[in-house]
Amino acid sequence: MYLSAVANHLTYVQAIILGVLQGVTELFPVSSLGHSVILPQIFGWTGIVDAESSQSTSNFLTFLVGLHVGTALALIVFYWRDWGRIIAGLWSSTKARKVSTSAEHLAWLIIVGSVPVGIAGLVLEKHLRSIFAKPTWAAAFLMLNGIVLFIGERVRTSQKARHGRSSRRSMTLKSLSYRDGFIVGASQILALFAGFSRSGVSIVTGLIRGLNHDDAAKFSFLLATPIILAAGLYKLPTLFTSSGKEILGQVVVGAIAAAIAAYFSVRFLSKWFTTKTLLPFAIYCVGAGAIFMALVI
Numbered sequence: 001m002y003l004s005a006v007a008n009h010l011t012y013v014q015a016i017i018l019g020v021l022q023g024v025t026e027l028f029p030v031s032s033l034g035h036s037v038i039l040p041q042i043f044g045w046t047g048i049v050d051a052e053s054s055q056s057t058s059n060f061l062t063f064l065v066g067l068h069v070g071t072a073l074a075l076i077v078f079y080w081r082d083w084g085r086i087i088a089g090l091w092s093s094t095k096a097r098k099v100s101t102s103a104e105h106l107a108w109l110i111i112v113g114s115v116p117v118g119i120a121g122l123v124l125e126k127h128l129r130s131i132f133a134k135p136t137w138a139a140a141f142l143m144l145n146g147i148v149l150f151i152g153e154r155v156r157t158s159q160k161a162r163h164g165r166s167s168r169r170s171m172t173l174k175s176l177s178y179r180d181g182f183i184v185g186a187s188q189i190l191a192l193f194a195g196f197s198r199s200g201v202s203i204v205t206g207l208i209r210g211l212n213h214d215d216a217a218k219f220s221f222l223l224a225t226p227i228i229l230a231a232g233l234y235k236l237p238t239l240f241t242s243s244g245k246e247i248l249g250q251v252v253v254g255a256i257a258a259a260i261a262a263y264f265s266v267r268f269l270s271k272w273f274t275t276k277t278l279l280p281f282a283i284y285c286v287g288a289g290a291i292f293m294a295l296v297i
């Protein structure tokens with residue numbers, strides 16, 4: 001039932017809209033999954049919303065695979081120099097069986113940080129999606145996401161006031177411990193609930209652990225890249241099934257739109273967080289969540 005409904009309704013215009021939506025909201029701390037659940041409902045694309053919350057395989061979930069791959073590829077392109085150093089660092093540290101450089105340290109930070117959310121995603125994603133990937137839940141969690149962003153900024157401000165320029169407050173990615181990297185990575189588990197933002201919760205956690213906004217955002221984006229890419233590649237074979245081939249054109253168009261939107265989003269945000277904070281996104285999440293809640297109830 002879901003296959004035919006979604007195949008009949010997922011147009012190229014919808015593919016572009018959803019691709020741009022994915023590329024922007026995956027990186028902006030406003031929850032891509034939450035928006036992909038709420039906005040189709042508001043637009044009247046009820047078949048898409050039903051498929052998103054279904055536990056069964058659907059054309060729409062196959063379509064999301066392409067969007068995730070497009071977003072991940074945009075992140076790789078934007079940070080290609082960093083990824084070159086990270087891969088080289090992983091190789092050299094594995095050969096030497098020790099960590100000596102900042103690139104080697106960052107490589108293992110990303111691996112350590114990816115473990116908890118990777119395991120949680122495999123075990124819990126389908127179950128949580130079937131229960132909570134619904135417009136009312138997504139709107140409520142989006143408001144909570146805004147509150148988390150507010151709290152993160154308040155805690156960060158309080159820490160700076162108490163400690164001034166102590167070593168804890170001047171922590172960088174070079175000095176971030178593996179324990180802190182694990183904690184930042186584990187925070188992304190919240191993003192399995194539609195409405196919570198992967199980048200939002202990980203940036204907040206990075207701030208609380210002592211990173212500045214710039215480093216917290218960069219670590220969040222680097223940490224998200226293998227997770228987003230793995231989630232897409234894990235389900236990539238569904239694109240080559242008979243049902244997947246029905247929307248191959250929409251997948252390609254949507255993935256391109258997502259990649260372009262993601263590239264310009266990360267370019268904008270990498271500059272934004274050098275001088276600005278999460279507060280505007282917190283205000284948006286609380287306000288938009290309240291409006292979405294009123295519209296979908």
